[in-house]
Amino acid sequence: MSVLPADPHLPVAHLRPPRNWINDPNGLAFHDGHYHVCFQYNPYGPEHAHMHWGHFRSPDLIDWEELPVALTPTPGGEDADGCFSGNAVSHGDRLIAFYSAYRTDRWAQPVTTAESRDDGVTWTPRGSLLIPDLPDGATMYRDPYVWREAGRWRMLVGAALADGRAAALLYESDDLERWEYRGPFLAGAPRTVAPDGDTGLGWECPQYLHANGRGALLVGAWDPELGPRRTVAFPGREQDGRFLADTPALLDHGPDFYAPALLSAPDGRWLLWGWAWEARDPEWVREAGWSGLLTFPREVTLAEDGSVRQRPAAELLALRDERAVTATGETSGTAVLGTVGPSFDLTARLEPRTATSATGLRLVTSADGTEYLDIRIDPEAGELVVDRDHSSLDPRAHGGTFRVPCPEAKAAAGAPVELRLVVDRSVAELYLPSGQTLTLRFYPVGGTPWRIEARSGGGGSLRYTVGAWNLRPYTMRHATGTPAESAPSDVGLVRP
Structure with a gap:
């Protein structure tokens, strides 16, 4: 193992x-x-x-x-x-x-x-x-x-x-x-x-x-x-x-x-x-x-x-371990849904009752709440926004906000937003039912159990159904014969 x-x-x-x-x-x-x-x-x-x-x-x-x-x-x-x-x-x-x-x-x-x-x-x-x-x-x-x-x-x-x-x-x-x-x-x-x-x-x-x-x-x-x-x-x-x-x-x-x-x-x-x-x-x-x-x-x-x-791939369902979060409800502020380990598989159905740009999920990775990864619904653009500007307390981590098309997010559409988020310590892969994806790296250093929150601000409210499973490691057998990890005598050129 x-x-x-x-x-x-x-x-x-x-x-x-x-x-x-x-x-x-x-x-x-x-x-x-x-x-x-x-x-x-x-x-x-x-x-x-x-x-x-x-x-x-x-x-x-x-x-x-x-x-x-x-x-x-x-x-x-x-x-x-x-x-x-x-x-x-x-x-x-x-x-x-x-x-x-x-x-x-x-x-x-x-x-x-x-x-x-x-x-x-x-x-x-x-x-x-x-x-x-x-x-x-x-x-x-x-x-x-x-x-x-x-x-x-x-x-x-x-x-x-x-x-x-x-x-x-x-x-x-x-x-x-x-x-x-x-x-x-x-x-x-x-x-x-x-x-x-x-x-x-x-x-x-x-x-x-x-x-x-x-x-x-x-x-x-x-x-x-x-x-x-x-x-x-x-x-x-x-x-x-x-x-x-x-x-x-x-x-x-x-x-x-x-x-x-x-x-x-x-x-x-x-x-x-x-x-x-x-x-x-x-x-x-x-x-x-x-x-x-x-x-x-x-x-x-x-x-x-x-x-x-x-x-x-369908086979990855076998990596799900115990179910860590089962949550259904509605919030007009912040609802704490539960905690997960640093490797997990999450599914969500989000129904904004009044769409605002402050609606979505937050993955909080520090005890004081200052380190987090946000996934927000942008009802005007019809996109999901993934914001990693606060995802690491170490200043050497890169920030930025990134968008993936999600027509269901438009305020006029009135359709629920569904997503699957698979996180494995420093990588997050977001999948939408449309087949659109977004992959990013982030580096939490908070060291506490990670807390999942549903959030709605600006006078709106959010209905949610969220499930999350901790991931078990894949099994790996290591063969012999790999090269020693010392520097070689000659230095090759690097392809950009």
């Missing part, structure tokens, strides 16, 4: 090693009865450097095993400065990883492979590049995504083009060895998707969600000066090897979500993991000795309007 960590912010129900840096989920595949989840990993410290692939596997998304590191840079090889992002496919008795080989040029990262024939325990690198040359006009190139469709293998690679457009480039193959370049699957100039962001000058980590003739292209919006920004979903459909995109939208409305990866499960579901990065100053990260985590696995589907809908 897992042991609760001493660090009060280290999650107990989200995947990550007990220390050091992680970022993008990679190599997602179902093979020989196991879900395989790899990830960008620095085994030597909590900084973005020395990129390897860490590796977990599970038969059921609940009981996990940490396998030896899957991919390690080869001194003097094509990936000498890092094994960067990509994916994996199950093919016969082989797991084949496709990834970005980083050697000297941080913008151009050609595709190479490694394979495993023992269910991911050991891997053999290719030792050469699978696709050695960048297409004409590509100024940034990285992060292959391979899948099988209509009897052929297909690959997307993220890119930036010399003409100022971002692109996902398409390749096809009959045998996973000889790949033919088909041109841009989708390319476009930056387009606004949020008040604080656009679709980027380049695209990282392209993923293709598709079913019944419809699809959504998921990309990380990237800027050469600012680095990774937000994840964007382009709904649309494919025609003659090109993706005809409709209006893009944010995949997740939170500030701390990036580089999601898809897995096609054997039961027909699409599962998705994302990277939740840190929202605290680097000094605190170094003191803690770890950085980043993977979100909960999410079931993703395409709605009739082409939008991507997300919800926690």
Whole structure:
């Protein structure tokens, strides 16, 4: 069984090693009865450097095993400065990883492979590049995504083009060895998707969600000066090897979500993991000795309007422990609903009788009530507002308010607002019935049982039904053979 960590912010129900840096989920595949989840990993410290692939596997998304590191840079090889992002496919008795080989040029990262024939325990690198040359006009190139469709293998690679457009480039193959370049699957100039962001000058980590003739292209919006920004979903459909995109939208409305990866499960579901990065100053990260985590696995589907809908994977209900809160009532001020531990799963139905901007839920994490996370209903904008400005008494934690569309919140709609909030120590994932999500990090230091309150101000009142369950840790078996956690003699370059 897992042991609760001493660090009060280290999650107990989200995947990550007990220390050091992680970022993008990679190599997602179902093979020989196991879900395989790899990830960008620095085994030597909590900084973005020395990129390897860490590796977990599970038969059921609940009981996990940490396998030896899957991919390690080869001194003097094509990936000498890092094994960067990509994916994996199950093919016969082989797991084949496709990834970005980083050697000297941080913008151009050609595709190479490694394979495993023992269910991911050991891997053999290719030792050469699978696709050695960048297409004409590509100024940034990285992060292959391979899948099988209509009897052929297909690959997307993220890119930036010399003409100022971002692109996902398409390749096809009959045998996973000889790949033919088909041109841009989708390319476009930056387009606004949020008040604080656009679709980027380049695209990282392209993923293709598709079913019944419809699809959504998921990309990380990237800027050469600012680095990774937000994840964007382009709904649309494919025609003659090109993706005809409709209006893009944010995949997740939170500030701390990036580089999601898809897995096609054997039961027909699409599962998705994302990277939740840190929202605290680097000094605190170094003191803690770890950085980043993977979100909960999410079931993703395409709605009739082409939008991507997300919800926690059904298996995660098994992580619910005792029910900590059961509350139904109405308040025109503040109602204390009960207390929970720092990892919990909450469902709520909120019915403002008179909608005001002070209506919602508060998670109080200090005895004196000065440290809290707010979720408020904005009846004018038709949004839920998540406010973390007071969520940590440590000034090194980042604040901010963030919004997720919620048409039911409009005063004129008169509909109840339903939500599910899953919190695991320093990460919060908010899910709405519409499939909209918001992911953020926060770092309470109050150290008391966390108190859930329903609140209504400004002369309004709120009817509520709230249930909350404490979360038990997932189980994790740790394999031997991971590298020592001492600094290597050579220092690799860092990809922004």
